Amino acid sequence: MLTIEEVKKIAKLARIDLTPEEESRHADTISVVLDYMKILDEVDTTNVEPTAQVTGLSNIVREDITHECTIKKELLAQMPQVDQNELVVPAVFE
Amino acid sequence: MKELNTLTIKTARAGLDKKEFTSVELTQACLNRIKERNPELNAFITVCEKEALEEARAADKIITSGKALALTGIPFAVKDAICTAGVRSTASAKILDNYTPPFNATVIQKIREQGGVLIGKNNCDAFGHGASNENSMYGAVKNPHDLTKVSGGSSGGSAVAVADHMCIFAIGEDTGGSIRQPASFCGVVGLRPSYGRNSRFGIMPMASSLDTVGPFTKTVEDMAIVMDIIAGQDSLDATTVPDTVPEYSKTLNKKSKIRIGIPKEYFAFAELNKEIKTVIEEKINSLKKQSYEIVDVSLPYTKYATAVYYIVVPSEDSSNLARMDGIRYGARKQEGNLFELYAKTRDLGFPEEVKRRILIGTYALSAGYYDAYYKKAQQVRTLIKNDFDEVFKKVDVLVTPTSPFTAFNIGEKSNDPLAMYLADVMLIPAAVSGVPAISVPGGKDKNGLPIGIQVIGPRMGEEQVLQIAKQIEDSLQKQTFIC
Numbered sequence: 001m002l003t004i005e006e007v008k009k010i011a012k013l014a015r016i017d018l019t020p021e022e023e024s025r026h027a028d029t030i031s032v033v034l035d036y037m038k039i040l041d042e043v044d045t046t047n048v049e050p051t052a053q054v055t056g057l058s059n060i061v062r063e064d065i066t067h068e069c070t071i072k073k074e075l076l077a078q079m080p081q082v083d084q085n086e087l088v089v090p091a092v093f094e
Numbered sequence: 095m096k097e098l099n100t101l102t103i104k105t106a107r108a109g110l111d112k113k114e115f116t117s118v119e120l121t122q123a124c125l126n127r128i129k130e131r132n133p134e135l136n137a138f139i140t141v142c143e144k145e146a147l148e149e150a151r152a153a154d155k156i157i158t159s160g161k162a163l164a165l166t167g168i169p170f171a172v173k174d175a176i177c178t179a180g181v182r183s184t185a186s187a188k189i190l191d192n193y194t195p196p197f198n199a200t201v202i203q204k205i206r207e208q209g210g211v212l213i214g215k216n217n218c219d220a221f222g223h224g225a226s227n228e229n230s231m232y233g234a235v236k237n238p239h240d241l242t243k244v245s246g247g248s249s250g251g252s253a254v255a256v257a258d259h260m261c262i263f264a265i266g267e268d269t270g271g272s273i274r275q276p277a278s279f280c281g282v283v284g285l286r287p288s289y290g291r292n293s294r295f296g297i298m299p300m301a302s303s304l305d306t307v308g309p310f311t312k313t314v315e316d317m318a319i320v321m322d323i324i325a326g327q328d329s330l331d332a333t334t335v336p337d338t339v340p341e342y343s344k345t346l347n348k349k350s351k352i353r354i355g356i357p358k359e360y361f362a363f364a365e366l367n368k369e370i371k372t373v374i375e376e377k378i379n380s381l382k383k384q385s386y387e388i389v390d391v392s393l394p395y396t397k398y399a400t401a402v403y404y405i406v407v408p409s410e411d412s413s414n415l416a417r418m419d420g421i422r423y424g425a426r427k428q429e430g431n432l433f434e435l436y437a438k439t440r441d442l443g444f445p446e447e448v449k450r451r452i453l454i455g456t457y458a459l460s461a462g463y464y465d466a467y468y469k470k471a472q473q474v475r476t477l478i479k480n481d482f483d484e485v486f487k488k489v490d491v492l493v494t495p496t497s498p499f500t501a502f503n504i505g506e507k508s509n510d511p512l513a514m515y516l517a518d519v520m521l522i523p524a525a526v527s528g529v530p531a532i533s534v535p536g537g538k539d540k541n542g543l544p545i546g547i548q549v550i551g552p553r554m555g556e557e558q559v560l561q562i563a564k565q566i567e568d569s570l571q572k573q574t575f576i577c
């Protein structure tokens with residue numbers, strides 16, 4: 001069971017503003033989902049390795065070389081706020 | 095002559111090359127269909143009318159000069175969660191409402207290099223979160239067979255665009271079932287490739303350990319044609335495998351000795367509709383008559399797949415979607431301090447289901463819960479994957495229903511996230527195991543809604559998956575002909 005307080009806490013960690021109605025709806029629906037996850041407790045996973053990926057590939061590397069960026073103008077055009085070809089961001093330290 | 099927009103890649107190619115019609119005529123036929131039907135079906139967020147016609151004119155010149163490539167002049171559509179250079183790509187979320195990617199996803203680049211004409215971008219569940227296409231911030235997509243039914247999701251718009259002949263083929267994504275399920279609900283062919291077969295570079299990531307890119311087509315033959323173009327290793331996606339890609343369209347009609355497994359767990363789901371069961375059993379019998387060996391098999395961990403998926407996916411989602419923060423691209427709600435900027439931008443830019451997934455993922459990955467949820471899910475994932483490894487020592491493919499039911503009513507599951515999650519119960523096991531699976535039309539239920547049949551193969555076993563899908567398709571055409 002997920003409480004409203006827990007929803008508030010994870011919403012803060014996830015940087016999402018929620019209305020009180022949303023908090024209550026998420027507490028209800030996520031509780032139902034988490035309850036369903038209990039089905040996994042039936043499975044004995046002693047000594048079972050976790051699977052994070054299925055390709056079996058590891059350490060795929062490419063040469064560490066620089067390429068000229070040919071789409072600078074287009075990238076700048078996507079930025080919410082630009083000043084003299086630089087991205088404007090709000091102050092990090094208050 | 096048949097309406098041009100109803101053609102397949104193969105028949106359109108033949109007609110274009112024989113100069114029976116032009117790419118401008120073909121493209122205009124698709125655009126007309128979109129104009130006529132899209133206001134009701136809502137399958138497209140962006141239609142590239144002017145650009146598509148310009149591309150079609152250029153294609154006609156190439157065809158006249160005798161230099162046509164596989165897709166020269168053929169109109170296709172793309173899920174809006176896949177980047178298309180110079181064409182707005184929203185992922186159906188307002189946070190990317192004004193986003194125009196400056197580059198193409200690798201699969202799109204490959205199709206463009208073969209001459210494909212981009213006709214527009216398809217509505218989907220925002221960031222691929224859903225099984226009904228109701229989680230789009232641009233409205234639900236409707237099923238062309240019955241406007242009161244969902245299209246399926248998350249790549250619903252792409253399935254509808256192909257089923258309703260608004261384009262010749264489309265490209266979507268399948269993380270847990272997002273290609274196969276709408277393909278089944280709309281009556282088209284949809285393939286989830288093996289994880290690592292097609293590049294994911296340029297798709298908006300959802301769950302990186304599961305995301306795949308694949309086509310929607312009108313026939314299995316067309317599926318082989320598109321896979322021949324898009325499959326293969328990509329230096330921009332380190333998860334693509336170096337294995338040689340077979341020529342799928344050349345081996346499609348080969349009648350190899352294929353052993354077909356019927357996994358009992360898929361027929362034991364209480365939700366499985368009787369009509370669907372009957373249709374699949376008929377198809378299995380027809381395959382038996384064609385002297386394919388049919389073997390009863392078991393995948394004992396099947397019932398745990400949905401729980402595994404809905405821990406792994408939201409966890410990876412919450413991490414992937416952290417990049418949607420209003421800083422470098424997309425919408426920014428400039429209000430208050432930095433924290434408020436993030437929180438308000440994400441509040442306005444994400445629909446409820448995206449928020450829910452991020453919250454579940456954040457919770458499952460947070461201190462004290464990681465072992466109980468994420469690690470446990472990954473361990474059970476190993477057991478599900480082992481099930482497939484074992485079964486593919488005995489058989490070459492598996493045949494199952496794609497979905498336990500046909501398209502459901504709009505609104506029926508939208509307030510019940512768990513019910514929506516469970517709609518993908520037959521699609522998720524293949525996804526968490528990284529094996530390829532196709533949905534091919536198998537018939538219709540008494541209400542005229544399409545029924546999909548799923549063929550699952552071993553990793554990199556697309557060849558035999560396509561061969562069996564073709565046999566099922568051929569038997570259906572014979573049947574339709576007799577009726």
